[in-house]
Amino acid sequence: xxxxxxxxxxxxxxxxxxxxxxxxxxxxxxxxxxxxxxxxxxxxxxxxxxxxxxxxxxxxxxxxxxxxxxxxxxxxxxxxxxxxxxxxxxxxxxxxxxxxxxxxxxxxxxxxxxxxxxxxxxxxxxxxxxxxxxxxxxxxxxxxxxxxxxxxxxxxxxxxxxxxxxxxxxxxxxxxxxxxxxxxxxxxxxxxxxxxxxxxxxxxxxxxxxxxxxxxxxxxxxxxxxxxxxxxxxxxxxxxxxxxxxxxxxxxxxxxxxxxxxxxxxxxxxxxxxxxxxxxxxxxxxxxxxxxxxxxxxxxxxxxxxxxxxxxxxxxxxxxxxxxxxxxxxxxxxxxxxxxxxxxxxxxxxxxxxxxxxxxxxxxxxxxxxxxxxxxxxxxxxx
Amino acid sequence: xxxxxxxxxxxxxxxxxxxxxxxxxxxxxxxxxxxxxxxxxxxxxxxxxxxxxxxxxxxxxxxxxxxxxxxxxxxxxxxxxxxxxxxxxxxxxxxxxxxxx
Amino acid sequence: xxxxxxxxxxxxxxxxxxxxxxxxxxxxxxxxxxxxxxxxxxxxxxxxxxxxxxxxxxxxxxxxxxxxxxxxxxxxxxxxxxxxxxxxxxxxxxxxxxxxxxxxxxxxxxxxxxxxxxxxxxxxxxxxxxxxxxxxxxxxxxxxxxxxxxxxxxxxxxxxxxxxxxxxxxxxxxxxxxxxxxxxxxxxxxxxxxxxxxxxxxxxxxxxxxxxxxxxxxxxxxxxxxxxxxxxxxxxxxxxxxxxxxxxxxxxxxxxxxxxxxxxxxxxxxxxxxxxxxxxxxxxxxxxxxxxxxxxxxxxxxxxxxxxxxxxxxxxxxxxxxxxxxxxxxxxxxxxxxxxxxxxxxxxxxxxxxxxxxxxxxxxxxxxxxxxxxxxxxxxxxxxxxxxxxxxxxxxxxxxxxxxxxxxxxxxxxxxxxxxxxxxxxxxxxxxxxxxxxxxxxxxxxxxxxxxxxxxxxxx
Numbered sequence: 001x002x003x004x005x006x007x008x009x010x011x012x013x014x015x016x017x018x019x020x021x022x023x024x025x026x027x028x029x030x031x032x033x034x035x036x037x038x039x040x041x042x043x044x045x046x047x048x049x050x051x052x053x054x055x056x057x058x059x060x061x062x063x064x065x066x067x068x069x070x071x072x073x074x075x076x077x078x079x080x081x082x083x084x085x086x087x088x089x090x091x092x093x094x095x096x097x098x099x100x101x102x103x104x105x106x107x108x109x110x111x112x113x114x115x116x117x118x119x120x121x122x123x124x125x126x127x128x129x130x131x132x133x134x135x136x137x138x139x140x141x142x143x144x145x146x147x148x149x150x151x152x153x154x155x156x157x158x159x160x161x162x163x164x165x166x167x168x169x170x171x172x173x174x175x176x177x178x179x180x181x182x183x184x185x186x187x188x189x190x191x192x193x194x195x196x197x198x199x200x201x202x203x204x205x206x207x208x209x210x211x212x213x214x215x216x217x218x219x220x221x222x223x224x225x226x227x228x229x230x231x232x233x234x235x236x237x238x239x240x241x242x243x244x245x246x247x248x249x250x251x252x253x254x255x256x257x258x259x260x261x262x263x264x265x266x267x268x269x270x271x272x273x274x275x276x277x278x279x280x281x282x283x284x285x286x287x288x289x290x291x292x293x294x295x296x297x298x299x300x301x302x303x304x305x306x307x308x309x310x311x312x313x314x315x316x317x318x319x320x321x322x323x324x325x326x327x328x329x330x331x332x333x334x335x336x337x338x339x340x341x342x343x344x345x346x347x348x349x350x351x352x353x354x355x356x357x358x359x360x361x362x363x364x365x366x367x368x369x370x371x372x373x374x375x376x377x378x379x380x381x382x383x
Numbered sequence: 384x385x386x387x388x389x390x391x392x393x394x395x396x397x398x399x400x401x402x403x404x405x406x407x408x409x410x411x412x413x414x415x416x417x418x419x420x421x422x423x424x425x426x427x428x429x430x431x432x433x434x435x436x437x438x439x440x441x442x443x444x445x446x447x448x449x450x451x452x453x454x455x456x457x458x459x460x461x462x463x464x465x466x467x468x469x470x471x472x473x474x475x476x477x478x479x480x481x482x483x484x
Numbered sequence: 485x486x487x488x489x490x491x492x493x494x495x496x497x498x499x500x501x502x503x504x505x506x507x508x509x510x511x512x513x514x515x516x517x518x519x520x521x522x523x524x525x526x527x528x529x530x531x532x533x534x535x536x537x538x539x540x541x542x543x544x545x546x547x548x549x550x551x552x553x554x555x556x557x558x559x560x561x562x563x564x565x566x567x568x569x570x571x572x573x574x575x576x577x578x579x580x581x582x583x584x585x586x587x588x589x590x591x592x593x594x595x596x597x598x599x600x601x602x603x604x605x606x607x608x609x610x611x612x613x614x615x616x617x618x619x620x621x622x623x624x625x626x627x628x629x630x631x632x633x634x635x636x637x638x639x640x641x642x643x644x645x646x647x648x649x650x651x652x653x654x655x656x657x658x659x660x661x662x663x664x665x666x667x668x669x670x671x672x673x674x675x676x677x678x679x680x681x682x683x684x685x686x687x688x689x690x691x692x693x694x695x696x697x698x699x700x701x702x703x704x705x706x707x708x709x710x711x712x713x714x715x716x717x718x719x720x721x722x723x724x725x726x727x728x729x730x731x732x733x734x735x736x737x738x739x740x741x742x743x744x745x746x747x748x749x750x751x752x753x754x755x756x757x758x759x760x761x762x763x764x765x766x767x768x769x770x771x772x773x774x775x776x777x778x779x780x781x782x783x784x785x786x787x788x789x790x791x792x793x794x795x796x797x798x799x800x801x802x803x804x805x806x807x808x809x810x811x812x813x814x815x816x817x818x819x820x821x822x823x824x825x826x827x828x829x830x831x832x833x834x835x836x837x838x839x840x841x842x843x844x845x846x847x848x849x850x851x852x853x854x855x856x857x858x859x860x861x862x863x864x865x866x867x868x869x870x871x872x873x874x875x876x877x878x879x880x881x882x883x884x885x886x887x888x889x890x891x892x893x894x895x896x897x898x899x900x901x902x903x904x905x906x907x908x909x910x911x912x913x914x915x916x917x918x919x920x921x922x923x924x925x926x927x928x929x930x931x932x933x934x935x936x937x938x939x940x941x942x943x944x
Contacts, residue, residue: 435617
């Protein structure tokens with residue numbers, strides 16, 4: 001129930017305390033504004049802590065490449081920026097080709113990326129693949145490699161943005177659920193279970209719940225919550241540095257600092273919208289286990305310690321919504337990252353801050369506009 | 384550290400770190416390790432300190448050992464078998480160690 | 485097993501699971517009991533069949549409460565219930581599919597009803613030095629005595645509180661072990677007194693307890709009371725225990741230190757599904773919320789025995805039979821009045837056995853100083869995280885156990901939080917001045933038993 005109660009005034013109200021909300025809060029606070037982050041649970045409750053943490057330019061949609069390229073520089077300077085690197089390690093990303101046809105696809109992909117003016121995706125042969133990934137299965141013939149990509153620890157990266165934002169004056173309100181959004185004069189009034197938050201500007205970084213928030217201000221994007229499943233092993237001796245994916249199968253595979261191996265790749269479970277709880281589908285995880293055993297024979301006897309699913313917002317074209325509302329003034333969206341928003345977190349927060357402070361950004365965000373499916377029968381494909 | 388109240392009429396032989404060890408049928412691997420004179424099953428991955436069976440009911444996972452080549456088996460839940468090869472687990476070299484070096 | 489649907493899947497072959505399966509099979513249900521141990525009995529009757537046949541002379545030393553297991557195990561063996569030993573249940577879904585693993589292969593089983601009888605585990609006892617080899621939980625030493633006929637060969641000290649500690653003391657003394665002392669951390673006779681009528685009404689528990697204490701005394705084992713500051717000392721192995729009692733500092737040499745602070749419900753499985761849980765303040769542990777028949781809030785999934793609240797072995801067997809009657813009703817084998825009639829004897833016995841609990845819970849609460857340890861004490865054994873590190877994470881904004889887990893890796897090791905969940909939540913609650921119910925506990929993740937990539941890959 002709304003408590004009409006106290007009214008809190010800020011420069012910007014950010015809805016959603018995930019990586020994108022905290023990154024926006026940091027960049028806005030850096031620009032001398034006073035933002036408040038409203039988070040219905042706790043910071044990084046869903047995708048921002050459940051993510052496998054890939055910091056990846058490799059294999060991006062062409063629309064995302066300019067953003068990903070800008071963001072990787074921010075990851076490399078994260079420690080200078082935030083005083084904490086979120087355990088980012090630039091160990092590279094590799095996408096494995098298991099046969100000649102897949103290697104051909106690697107060549108085509110690299111050529112397409114080069115044609116766009118980028119050279120970060122490099123084709124590697126069998127020998128280079130083995131140098132980078134010594135434990136890869138014998139049958140693998142090569143792949144694609146991005147040397148400066150890597151991975152980070154999602155919860156710590158999100159927390160690093162949060163703590164720095166707070167240090168610069170941002171306020172984070174956990175357990176604060178948005179119940180209604182109203183316009184009052186030149187300001188937005190956000191009603192929550194802990195009072196009202198007023199500001200001239202609203203940022204929607206509500207992740208899988210972003211479309212719900214967008215509808216409260218009159219936009220009508222298409223988004224579905226999807227539960228991406230992940231598995232993690234117990235600590236294993238060090239055998240792998242880069243993050244590894246496959247050209248032909250669903251796999252994201254990395255060995256973390258602690259020695260644990262995190263396995264993802266896009267197999268989905270189910271989400272209960274009401275409780276926000278997820279249920280795993282172990283028959284699909286069994287497919288994942290077969291892929292892992294095939295590509296990394298060393299993993300056969302590895303013990304799985306935990307499996308989980310993170311709730312993430314998906315869109316019909318598998319790219320996010322970034323940019324201004326088309327229905328209401330001074331509302332900026334940043335949600336629906338389709339399971340690959342982690343790497344983009346630093347730059348999209350900066351884009352949002354630019355939009356708020358300057359009304360524009362120097363990065364191309366037109367493909368991410370909120371109304372791109374208006375009047376179309378667009379649906380989120382089944383995963 | 385532990386002694387048997389009875390001498391078993393029949394015995395089995397397993398190896399513990401390659402050394403033959405006579406055990407009683409029905410022993411758990413953890414009981415066999417405790418009776419061997421050196422109760423340690425593994426070193427922890429963080430500090431490398433020794434751990435021995437602690438709960439003996441499958442809850443604490445301190446008794447993880449390698450059994451017949453498969454690591455991280457719960458010694459307290461596995462019964463000994465003739466010829467079983469048991470190895471104590473050393474602290475693994477972690478990514479973090481490589482980063483530190 | 486593909487395509488086959490079993491009526492009732494029972495998880496755990498302790499007293500609750502065995503009794504439930506026996507009655508359910510008798511009522512015409514197709515029952516399978518899944519158990520990770522090689523033989524039925526659970527912790528309380530561990531190894532009972534082998535002891536009865538091969539080491540019958542140990543029965544006197546282990547006592548009549550243990551020998552009582554013979555009846556329940558043989559009834560189970562004689563029933564039509566199927567028994568799958570050496571089988572772990574790593575998954576239970578709301579749709580009543582179970583993930584099981586055995587012999588290196590994983591599979592799924594569909595059941596019409598599930599009865600979780602996963603029993604109890606000992607409460608963690610995070611004192612300085614509790615990770616040293618030679619420091620064991622009391623139940624671990626007792627388990628060795630039952631299953632392998634082994635006793636500590638050198639001096640052994642027992643420390644903590646709760647009935648199991650006295651029982652172990654009497655058994656070890658009878659078995660000829662060198663028990664140096666029993667160190668009692670806490671016994672609140674004053675608080676327990678108000679529950680004395682219930683304790684008396686519950687039957688022979690009081691007499692049994694007094695008998696154990698007198699047996700320990702007769703064996704010449706000193707009992708030190710009001711023990712504080714327990715510390716296990718040693719380099720690579722426990723060598724001594726230090727503590728304070730009677731206004732002075734003590735040090736006793738030992739080769740084995742048995743710790744005990746009571747037992748708590750093993751709610752790992754019900755938390756993972758998740759069923760609805762509540763904080764049990766008297767027993768200071770989580771329990772699934774159930775109705776009078778053991779049904780959780782999840783359709784067709786029930787619990788019986790200590791995993792639904794600590795009641796002891798005898799209460800557990802009655803609870804198992806009550807749950808079996810309910811399962812037969814739910815599956816249409818009997819109607820509600822038949823169920824009520826069939827279960828009535830077990831229900832009154834169950835209630836009688838539970839009447840001792842308020843007395844025991846009040847008499848032997850876990851020591852606060854142990855439940856909320858000092859900064860330098862390791863509370864997560866797997867990841868070797870100290871209470872101080874947890875407090876630092878709380879100061880950084882980790883306001884709940886799941887965030888503390890992300891900050892510090894507590895609960896992320898192989899035991900999946902079994903040995904630290906209670907302590908982590910107690911430390912957070914203490915630091916924030918919140919109740920345990922407010923702080924909550926870890927989200928428990930499947931697989932709740934270790935599963936290798938190869939085993940999962942074998943799942944069709």
